[in-house]
Amino acid sequence: MADYEPAIIAFVCNWCTYTAADLAGTSRLVQPPNVRMIRMMCTGMVDPKYIIKALLEGADAVLVSGCHPGDCHYINGNLKARRRMKLLKEILPKFGFDERRLKMTWIGASEGIDFAETVRQMTAEVKALGQNDLRTRMVL
Amino acid sequence: METKTGSALVIGAGISGIRSALDLAEMNYRVFLIDKSPHIGGILSQLDYQFPTDHCGMCKMLPTIGRDASSQFCLRKGLFHENIEVLPGTEMTALEGEPGNFRVTLDSAPSFIDAQKCIGCGRCSAVCPVEVPDQFNGGLTKRKAVYLPVPHNIPNRFMIDIAACTRCAECEKVCPTGAIDLRTEARRAFRILVVDDELVVRDSLKEWLVVEGFSVDMAASGAEAIDLFSSNDYGLVLLDVKMPGMDGVEALQIIREIKPDLPVLMMTAYATVETAVQAMKIGADDYLMKPFDIEALVAKVVQQYERTVTVKGRVIEVGAVIMAAGSDFCDPARTPGAFGYNLPNVVTGLQFERLLSGAGPGAGKLIRPSDGRPLRKIAFLQCIGSRDLKQKADYCSSVCCMFSIKEALLAKAKSGGEADAAIFYMDMRTFGKDFQRYRDLAEKESGVRFIRSRVHTIDPDADGSLRLHYVDGEGGQHEEVFDMVVLAAGQRPNRGTRDLAQSAGIELNPAGFCLTDELFQNRSSREGVFAGGSFAGLRDISESVIQAGSASLGASKLIRSKGGAPRASERTGAALQDVSKELPSLAVALCACASSLRGGLDLESFGKSLTLWDPSIRVFQIERVCTLSGRKSLLENMRESGCNMISIGACMPCLYGKMLVELAKETGLSAGLMDVVDIYTPAFRGDRTDPRQISGRIESALKMSIGRLKSADPGPTRSLSIIRKALVIGGGISGMTAALAIADHGFHVDMIEKDVDPGGLVRSLYRTIEGTETSGLIEKLISDVRANTNISVHTEAEVVDSKPYEGLSFLTTIKTKDGGEKRLDHGVTILATGGKEATTREYCYGMSESVITLHELEAHLGKSAGAAEPPGSVAMIQCVGSREEGRNYCSRVCCSSALKNALRLKKENPKADLFIFYRDIMTYGFLEAYYTKARQEGIIFIRYSPEAKPDVSIADGGKVRISARDPILGRDIVLEPDLLVLSTGVVPNDLNGLGQVFGFEVNEDGFFREAEYKWQPVNSKKRGIFACGLAHSPRSISEAIAMAQAAAQRALVMLNREEIEAGAVVARVRRSLCSLCERCIAACPYGARSRSEEKDIIEIDELACQGCGACAAVCPNSASVVRGFSDRQVMAMVDAALELT
Incomplete structure (x- = not known):
C-alpha cells in the first residue's frame, strides 16, 4: 500500500491559489498527478459538507487554499474558512478520518512554487498516512 | 482608418492606466489601452506585496458593478473587458487634432513570434544558447534571449529579445507550431553602407554587422560612397566625419538631396564631436563615438533597422487621451557615489522585492544571492537619488519610506522574526492615512530599527558582508556590519517620457514629470490630454489610483462635452434564450492543440470514453479553438448539435472570457452554460509521467466540468436600475467639485451644506504654497455650482435619516434651514463632510x-x-x-x-x-x-x-x-x-451620525473607512456610498479635488447606465428552505442581505452581492445558493473528480 498515488481534492480560490496553480502549470513544475482542483470563488464558500463528502467518497486528503489573510478579494472569506476548517478538523475523527487528511493553506498568486511544494508535501504526508480505507470499503 | 464615438486612449497599462481604462470602460466608452512593454501591470507586476496588508489586492480594482463585462481573475494574469482593447508592445507616435476629436498614430514593436501561433510550450527557450540578465528579477537572475516577459501573464507568449539574440535560429527549428520567424532574410535585405577612410574601421564594422545578420558594403571616401549610393538601395549609412577629399558633412548633404529619409549615423572621434553635432542639425539621425562601444553601436544600428520593420501607422480616433505612462526608479549604478552598489549584496528595493517574491530568484526564501546564506541582518538606506540636489532631484519620491518599512516587515516575517532590519533615514515620511501606525507597529511589535542618520561609507567586510559607517542625528560616529544593504532608489521619470511628451504635445516640469495644473492635477498643458498616476508626479498606489480616477473623470467629461456618447449598453441577458425549461443537452469540444503537442494524447479515445460514460454527450474536435477559424468551426458544431450547454477542452480557461461572451451573443446561450477546461497544461507533465495518468487527469477535468454544467441554473441574469440622481453631503471644495462633476454629466445632484454658504475649510486658507489665492477657486466653484441647473444647493441643512428606497436607491430626509423636512431620492451618495x-x-x-x-x-x-x-x-x-x-x-x-x-x-x-x-x-x-x-x-x-x-x-x-x-x-x-x-x-467633522444613518464605517480617528485603502480608496464597503476630501483623510487642496473627481467618477459608473446587469455569480435564496435565521445577513461582507419585514423573507441586493458565497456556507438549510456554485454542482464535481482516481 505504501506506493499508491493518493487522490487529493483541492478547493482553491479563484483569485489567489488558482492563479498560483496556473503559474505552477505554466512554469511546468512537476506535480503529483492525482490532485483534482475545484475552483471556488472564495474559500469562504467551501461548505464543510463538500469536504466530508469528498472524504466519504474516498479522497485521501482535501486541501483548501486561498488568499493570505488580508488579501481576500471578498474582504474576509479566507478568515471565515480558517475558522470553519479548524472546527472541522476537530470533528473529522468522529467521522473516522485522521484530521491530517484536511489541510488549509494560504497561497498567493505569484507563489506557484509554493503551490507545487504544498501539493508535493501533502502527497508525501498522505502516503505516510496510508490510503483512505473508505475507498476500498462499501459505505451505505 | 477606424472611427469611434465616445472613445479614449490610455497610455500605460500599469495600475493607473488599468484604473483609468476600467473607469471609462465601465462608463461604456470604448477604450484603447496601450503599453510599450509586452505585458500589462507596469511596475506592479514585479511587486508581490503591498503596504498595508503586506500582500496583494490588485484584483480589487476590477469592477464590482456590472462585473461580468470584465475578466474575473487575478489582474497579474491579465485584463479583459468588453470595452477595452489592450495593445501591449505599442507606442503612440503622433497625436493630432482637437480635444474631443484626436487622431492618434500607434506603432507596434516588431514581433518575431506570432502570438496567434505561440502556445507557450517553452521549447524555444530550452534550446536558446543566449543568457542575459532578467530585468523582471531586477537583473538578479538570467534568462534566455527567447523568454517569457512575466511568468504569470496569461496568455503567456514568448518574446525574443532581439538585441541579445544571435539569430542562431535554433528556436525556429524546434517550434512545434512554426510561430517563430526571426526574419533573417529581412535582416540580410537590410543593406548598410559603411563610409570611412580607415580600412581597419571599415573591416571591423563590417565584421560586427555581418554577425548581426546585416549585409554591409564599404566605401573608402565620400565620392566612392556617392557612387555606390546611386546604384544601390541602402537601409542605413554609417558615415565618418573626417575624411580626406569630400568629408562626411559634405557627403551627408548630397545623400540628403538624393534620399531625404534615409537614416544616416555619423561616426566621429572625440575631437570632431562638434562637427557631428552640427551634422545632426543638417539631417544626420545620430552619431557614434570612436573608439566604438560595440554593444552601443550594434544597438543603434538595430534600432534603425527595427524602425523599418515596426508595424506602423495604425490610426485611431479618440475623444481624449490619458497619459499614465508611470515612472521609473533611479539607477544607483549610474549615480555618483553609487552607495556601494558596485559591491555584491547591495541591492535596490526593487531587487529585494524580487528576492522576497515566490516567483523570484530565491523562490521566496530569504537568502543572500552571493553565497546562498540565510539573510539575518539587513540595512535599508533611504533617499538614494531623492532629496538630492547634486543629482538635481530636489524632490521626495513619496513612496520609499513605506516601501522600505514593508520590506523590513516582510524580511522579519519570512525569517520568522529572526532577521534584524534597520532603516537608515533622514525623515520618516509617514504622511498618508494610517502610515504612522504602521511605522509604530513595525518598530514596537516587529522590532524594526529606525536609525536617523546619514550613511557615508559602505565597506566590504569578510565573506561578502558589508560594514556601514554612519553619523547619527547628534553627530555621533557609528559602524555596523550587515549581510545585505537595500537601497531605496528614488523615482525618476520613465525613460522615453521626453519623447512621449513630444509626440503628445505636452510640457514637462523641471524634474521631467508631466507638467500639470496646480490645483487640477489631472490637466496637462494640452487640453484633452489628462495625466494619471505617477506620470503626473510622485505618487504611491493609493494616490495613483485616485489620480487615475480624476483623469478618467476629466476625459469622460471632455468626451461628453464634445458629443461623444457612451456605447449603447447591450443587454446580453435579454437576447439570451431561456433554456430553463429544456432538458440539458451537452456537447464537449476538444481543441486539437493538446494532442499535436503530445503525440500520446488520443482525443479520439477521450471522446469515446466520454460518450460511453454518458451517451447523450456529443463530442467534437476543433482545430485551435482560440483562433477565429476555430471559433467559427466551434459555432457551427454547436449549432449542428443543438446543444444547450458546452464544455470546451482547451488551454487556460481565463483566456476564453472574451470568447465566451462573444459566443453567448452569437448562440444566445448564457456564458454560465459554457465552461472551459484546461486539458493542455496536464499534457505537459515531464516526460517521465505515465501517459495514462495524464489522460486520467484530463478526462477527470472534463467530467468535472460536465457535472458542474449539468446542474447549472440556466436562468438569465437580472437587470436592475437605480434612481439616477446623486446626493453630495458637504459643500466645501471636495463637495462642490464632486457635485459639478456629476452634474456636468447630466445627472441631478442635491448638495447639502451645513453652513450659510458653501466653501468649507478652504475659506480659512488664503493661499496655496505656490502662492495662488484660494478665493478665486472658491468663487469660481460657487458660481459654477449656482449656475448649474442640475444642482440643487441646500444650505444650513443636515441629514436626519436615510432609508432604502425602490429597492436599490436611497430616500434621505434632511432638515432644511426653515426647520422643515425635505425628502430627497438618490441612487448614490458622496460624503464630502470635510474636516477642521x-x-x-x-x-x-x-x-x-x-x-x-x-x-x-x-x-x-x-x-x-x-x-x-x-x-x-x-x-x-x-x-x-x-x-x-x-x-x-x-x-x-x-x-x-x-x-x-x-x-x-x-x-x-x-x-x-x-x-x-x-x-x-x-x-x-x-x-x-x-x-x-x-x-x-x-x-x-x-x-x-x-x-x-x-x-x-x-x-x-x-x-x-x-x-x-x-x-x-x-x-x-x-x-x-x-x-x-x-x-x-x-x-474630520463628526461622521459617526452619518455612518449610522447610511451604514458605512468610521475608523478610530473618525475618518471614513474606505473599502480598501489602496485599490478602492473612495468606495465604502456599502454599495453606492463614496467619500472624498478631508472626510477620508487629511489632504491638500489639489489632492482633495482629485479625490472628489475620483469619487464622482465611481458614482457616475452607477449613474451612467439605465439598467445595470447583475453578476452571473450571485446568491439566491430558496425561500421554501429558508428558516429566517438571519445568519447569512451577518455573514455577508457587503451588507447585500436584509430581512424584509413586510414580506418576511430574506432579500438580496444583487448589485451589492459579489458572489463570494459566505452566505451559502453558513446557511444551515442550504437555502442560500450561489449561482454556478450550488451544492449540486460542487458535489457533482467532487463525484467526477474521484471517479477515476
Whole structure:
C-alpha cells in the first residue's frame, strides 16, 4: 500500500491559489498527478459538507487554499474558512478520518512554487498516512 | 482608418492606466489601452506585496458593478473587458487634432513570434544558447534571449529579445507550431553602407554587422560612397566625419538631396564631436563615438533597422487621451557615489522585492544571492537619488519610506522574526492615512530599527558582508556590519517620457514629470490630454489610483462635452434564450492543440470514453479553438448539435472570457452554460509521467466540468436600475467639485451644506504654497455650482435619516434651514463632510495672545497682507497632538503650511528669525523644494522627539519662552519669539451620525473607512456610498479635488447606465428552505442581505452581492445558493473528480 498515488481534492480560490496553480502549470513544475482542483470563488464558500463528502467518497486528503489573510478579494472569506476548517478538523475523527487528511493553506498568486511544494508535501504526508480505507470499503 | 464615438486612449497599462481604462470602460466608452512593454501591470507586476496588508489586492480594482463585462481573475494574469482593447508592445507616435476629436498614430514593436501561433510550450527557450540578465528579477537572475516577459501573464507568449539574440535560429527549428520567424532574410535585405577612410574601421564594422545578420558594403571616401549610393538601395549609412577629399558633412548633404529619409549615423572621434553635432542639425539621425562601444553601436544600428520593420501607422480616433505612462526608479549604478552598489549584496528595493517574491530568484526564501546564506541582518538606506540636489532631484519620491518599512516587515516575517532590519533615514515620511501606525507597529511589535542618520561609507567586510559607517542625528560616529544593504532608489521619470511628451504635445516640469495644473492635477498643458498616476508626479498606489480616477473623470467629461456618447449598453441577458425549461443537452469540444503537442494524447479515445460514460454527450474536435477559424468551426458544431450547454477542452480557461461572451451573443446561450477546461497544461507533465495518468487527469477535468454544467441554473441574469440622481453631503471644495462633476454629466445632484454658504475649510486658507489665492477657486466653484441647473444647493441643512428606497436607491430626509423636512431620492451618495483644525491645550495655548494656531496665523497673514508690522521672530511647533496616541496620524498638510507661512513671513520681513520645531518634515513629492528653499532662506529647523518636547512657558506680560534641546548644536536653547504658532493638525467633522444613518464605517480617528485603502480608496464597503476630501483623510487642496473627481467618477459608473446587469455569480435564496435565521445577513461582507419585514423573507441586493458565497456556507438549510456554485454542482464535481482516481 505504501506506493499508491493518493487522490487529493483541492478547493482553491479563484483569485489567489488558482492563479498560483496556473503559474505552477505554466512554469511546468512537476506535480503529483492525482490532485483534482475545484475552483471556488472564495474559500469562504467551501461548505464543510463538500469536504466530508469528498472524504466519504474516498479522497485521501482535501486541501483548501486561498488568499493570505488580508488579501481576500471578498474582504474576509479566507478568515471565515480558517475558522470553519479548524472546527472541522476537530470533528473529522468522529467521522473516522485522521484530521491530517484536511489541510488549509494560504497561497498567493505569484507563489506557484509554493503551490507545487504544498501539493508535493501533502502527497508525501498522505502516503505516510496510508490510503483512505473508505475507498476500498462499501459505505451505505 | 477606424472611427469611434465616445472613445479614449490610455497610455500605460500599469495600475493607473488599468484604473483609468476600467473607469471609462465601465462608463461604456470604448477604450484603447496601450503599453510599450509586452505585458500589462507596469511596475506592479514585479511587486508581490503591498503596504498595508503586506500582500496583494490588485484584483480589487476590477469592477464590482456590472462585473461580468470584465475578466474575473487575478489582474497579474491579465485584463479583459468588453470595452477595452489592450495593445501591449505599442507606442503612440503622433497625436493630432482637437480635444474631443484626436487622431492618434500607434506603432507596434516588431514581433518575431506570432502570438496567434505561440502556445507557450517553452521549447524555444530550452534550446536558446543566449543568457542575459532578467530585468523582471531586477537583473538578479538570467534568462534566455527567447523568454517569457512575466511568468504569470496569461496568455503567456514568448518574446525574443532581439538585441541579445544571435539569430542562431535554433528556436525556429524546434517550434512545434512554426510561430517563430526571426526574419533573417529581412535582416540580410537590410543593406548598410559603411563610409570611412580607415580600412581597419571599415573591416571591423563590417565584421560586427555581418554577425548581426546585416549585409554591409564599404566605401573608402565620400565620392566612392556617392557612387555606390546611386546604384544601390541602402537601409542605413554609417558615415565618418573626417575624411580626406569630400568629408562626411559634405557627403551627408548630397545623400540628403538624393534620399531625404534615409537614416544616416555619423561616426566621429572625440575631437570632431562638434562637427557631428552640427551634422545632426543638417539631417544626420545620430552619431557614434570612436573608439566604438560595440554593444552601443550594434544597438543603434538595430534600432534603425527595427524602425523599418515596426508595424506602423495604425490610426485611431479618440475623444481624449490619458497619459499614465508611470515612472521609473533611479539607477544607483549610474549615480555618483553609487552607495556601494558596485559591491555584491547591495541591492535596490526593487531587487529585494524580487528576492522576497515566490516567483523570484530565491523562490521566496530569504537568502543572500552571493553565497546562498540565510539573510539575518539587513540595512535599508533611504533617499538614494531623492532629496538630492547634486543629482538635481530636489524632490521626495513619496513612496520609499513605506516601501522600505514593508520590506523590513516582510524580511522579519519570512525569517520568522529572526532577521534584524534597520532603516537608515533622514525623515520618516509617514504622511498618508494610517502610515504612522504602521511605522509604530513595525518598530514596537516587529522590532524594526529606525536609525536617523546619514550613511557615508559602505565597506566590504569578510565573506561578502558589508560594514556601514554612519553619523547619527547628534553627530555621533557609528559602524555596523550587515549581510545585505537595500537601497531605496528614488523615482525618476520613465525613460522615453521626453519623447512621449513630444509626440503628445505636452510640457514637462523641471524634474521631467508631466507638467500639470496646480490645483487640477489631472490637466496637462494640452487640453484633452489628462495625466494619471505617477506620470503626473510622485505618487504611491493609493494616490495613483485616485489620480487615475480624476483623469478618467476629466476625459469622460471632455468626451461628453464634445458629443461623444457612451456605447449603447447591450443587454446580453435579454437576447439570451431561456433554456430553463429544456432538458440539458451537452456537447464537449476538444481543441486539437493538446494532442499535436503530445503525440500520446488520443482525443479520439477521450471522446469515446466520454460518450460511453454518458451517451447523450456529443463530442467534437476543433482545430485551435482560440483562433477565429476555430471559433467559427466551434459555432457551427454547436449549432449542428443543438446543444444547450458546452464544455470546451482547451488551454487556460481565463483566456476564453472574451470568447465566451462573444459566443453567448452569437448562440444566445448564457456564458454560465459554457465552461472551459484546461486539458493542455496536464499534457505537459515531464516526460517521465505515465501517459495514462495524464489522460486520467484530463478526462477527470472534463467530467468535472460536465457535472458542474449539468446542474447549472440556466436562468438569465437580472437587470436592475437605480434612481439616477446623486446626493453630495458637504459643500466645501471636495463637495462642490464632486457635485459639478456629476452634474456636468447630466445627472441631478442635491448638495447639502451645513453652513450659510458653501466653501468649507478652504475659506480659512488664503493661499496655496505656490502662492495662488484660494478665493478665486472658491468663487469660481460657487458660481459654477449656482449656475448649474442640475444642482440643487441646500444650505444650513443636515441629514436626519436615510432609508432604502425602490429597492436599490436611497430616500434621505434632511432638515432644511426653515426647520422643515425635505425628502430627497438618490441612487448614490458622496460624503464630502470635510474636516477642521484640531483644538489644543498644549504649549500654553490660550494663555497668551502670542500663542496661536496655524489657521489663526493664516488668517492674520491673509487679512493683514503687509498692513500690520510683521513679527520679528516666530517659532512654530509641528505635530501638536498628532502622530502620538490619541491622534496617531500625520495631518499631511501642516509641514507644507508651516513652510508656506514661514517663507511668507521671511519675505515680508527678511530680518525675521524663524524657528520650526519638527519631528519629521513631511514635504513629500515636489513640496521638498520648499523645504530646501526654507533652509536656504535661513529658517532654522530644530528637531524634537515626542519624549522631549519643547517646553513652553509664558512670562509676565505674555511673552513666550521656549526651552528645548537642539540636537545639531548638542545643547539646550531658549527662545523668546514674538509669536508661537502651533500646527495642531486636521480632524474630520463628526461622521459617526452619518455612518449610522447610511451604514458605512468610521475608523478610530473618525475618518471614513474606505473599502480598501489602496485599490478602492473612495468606495465604502456599502454599495453606492463614496467619500472624498478631508472626510477620508487629511489632504491638500489639489489632492482633495482629485479625490472628489475620483469619487464622482465611481458614482457616475452607477449613474451612467439605465439598467445595470447583475453578476452571473450571485446568491439566491430558496425561500421554501429558508428558516429566517438571519445568519447569512451577518455573514455577508457587503451588507447585500436584509430581512424584509413586510414580506418576511430574506432579500438580496444583487448589485451589492459579489458572489463570494459566505452566505451559502453558513446557511444551515442550504437555502442560500450561489449561482454556478450550488451544492449540486460542487458535489457533482467532487463525484467526477474521484471517479477515476
